[in-house]
Amino acid sequence: MQRITTSDSPFTLLQQRLQYVSLQQEKPWRVWVENVPQWETQSPTAQFEFPLVSEYAPCEGYPFLLDAIRNRENGMYGLQLEQDQILVTNGALHGLSLIFRSLYRPHAVALCQAPILGSIATILESYGYTIKYFTSHQGELDIERLKAECADPNVSLVYVNTPHNPTGDILSRNTLAQLAELVQRRGINLVADMIYDSLTFDGAQSFTPLAATSVWKNVYAVNSMSKNYGSPGLRIGWVMSDRENIRRMAGFFEQECVAICGIAQKQAQLLLERGNRDLVETIAARKKYIEAKLAAFQGISYMVPRGGTQFYVQLPVDDIDLFADYMLVNYSFAITTISNYQGGTGSYIRVPTVYPIETTEAALELLAEGIKSFSFHYIMSP
Template sequence: MLRITSQNSPYTLLQQRLQYIALHPDRPFTILIENVPQWDTPIQPVASKQPYICEYAPCNGYDFLLHGLKERDQSKYQSNVQNENILVTNGAMHALSLIFRSLYKPGGIALVQAPVLGNIADILKASGYQMVYFSSDQTEMLGQLEQLYTDDVRFIYVNTPHNPFGGILSESVVNQLVSFAQDRQVALIADMIYDSYTFEGNLTHSPLVASTDWQHLYTVNSMSKNYGAPGLRIGWITSDAENIKKLSGLCEAECVAISGLSQLQAYDLIQKGNDELVEIIRHRKAYVEQQLTKMENIQYTIPAGGTQFFVKLPVDDIDLFADFVLIAYGLALTTTSNYDGIEGSYIRVPIIHSVEMIEKALELLVKGMEEFGRLCSSDSVCNVN
């Protein structure tokens, strides 16, 4: 059976599949890869204004956007965040990279909630960290951290709502994590880029509400997921004012400033709000959940938040399967290979597409599993579980 991806490529398997699609422009594909929420109506660009093209923005961000982000988080969490507590970054990945590098010391250990997006693991490895994973199970999390902690730990990284499983850290666990980090004077980094998307009465909880001392507390967010605008490349860090000054200096040293036009568009989106987008995603989540119940031999947990289901399929080699359905059915999937700290034959089923597109994709997925199973019944390369 043909493979089109390789573990030896400098590109991720996901990117290799996208490159395969780009090489076949005349063929229709059903791309069930990304998990960025999609608006029903296109986002309208704001009118270009000359100053934002002809000047560098302040290295920490324009005041108008800082004010908009402050109001957003004050309204959502009733936190006491102020402009000086926020740094605008080139997306959430840039935000995390800045924090990781600012905290690094030789021999540093990062305690990381597993599984984690592979890009984040790559940044940590490139920055010199030793990664130690702890469980996303909230009943075990604090006990594991107690056992794993050493004096070389530089920070604890958590993701809420969690990518890919959609779990949301309870208020009690967030409070305990804050106390744990502050007692040991290590950083707690909360990645909250999906915090608008919660289901069935669940709520996200910010560490910045649990304490007035933010010296060791950082939250990261972005316009990509929460406002369906990945092309803006606008993220932000919220922390103690002295931490923000240090990170702003690092940001200036490596990229001077973030695009002023992107900041202007981000501010316009924040003023518009994302209630419409959130309701679209909740509707699509309900539809995906309904459709998954009809599929046999798959396993998944219903997410409390986020923009996807993480579904385990009955195949041994998930990347061989993903290559197969891309070639045979034009269905592009994201697999376990996109994450670190987890094994198993998982795919990501986003809840961000139209109902029509989701219906088509899941039909192709069922056909692909049936055909793959038939082929593998006589092929030792791809035994089915």
């Protein structure tokens, strides 16, 4: 079979598959790649307000949004967060980029929880960081190993994602407290990416390192509207840290971006004030449905995620991207594979929990049929 994707392209393999789909719109495509939660009903939007269009917003964010973010974080985690400890950004990736840039020094090393979203690794590498990877298991890390890694004077930061994309693991309160203590003792930085922190299941709970210490000079937490509130189009994220850290990053932000769209900020405020309980309950129900369906599959392996918006499923195939291209050509079915990440190995795909049950049912049927068909044409892993 001729491959659809190639490592020579400037685009990710996922984006190449989506481009392939866009060029043949007459086909009945089933695209099962997204991990943004879909509301059952339309999410609220703001009324048009002329001043929000005719003026530049403050580079830190409008006070009405900063106040809504502060209330959310303080309510979830018992913090004493203030407005000047928050920076509104153009999504979480923009926030991470600002942090990474502000912390970079020559020969810097970033210790990152793996697998890591490919775009985050690309940002780090583009600034000059060398990346070293570590993994978590059931909320715990090998702290002694991390202590040894942090003895390297070039280590600048530790990046964690909790709940983790794609494994769904949630770092424990004790683990985050140990990390906060470690970075402060070593004079390095902890960056916690928490864009799925509302989406936890079966009694699991997210924790923030900001609650583990009263000193935030070496601690950053990042969040956004995209996953927790199903609103990636708003492009609203935020960073929380020490006042001086926020002030420094706001200076970078003003120079390169000036401000975030005021209407998007108003819409984000309304969503934060309304809350996302309906959305979280919907995703929990879809997760349970997928969990039951996957149990009937033969030859696959996975851990039931404690949080996030996907199952991380290993298929019995030797070449997962050949399989993904096969599904695209033969079943008009687009999926996301481990190639969307760095620092991981294995024949994994991302099974999203964000789509309506009808869409998910049809997608799982195609996946089961495709695995069976692929096995007749290509070598399958034992």
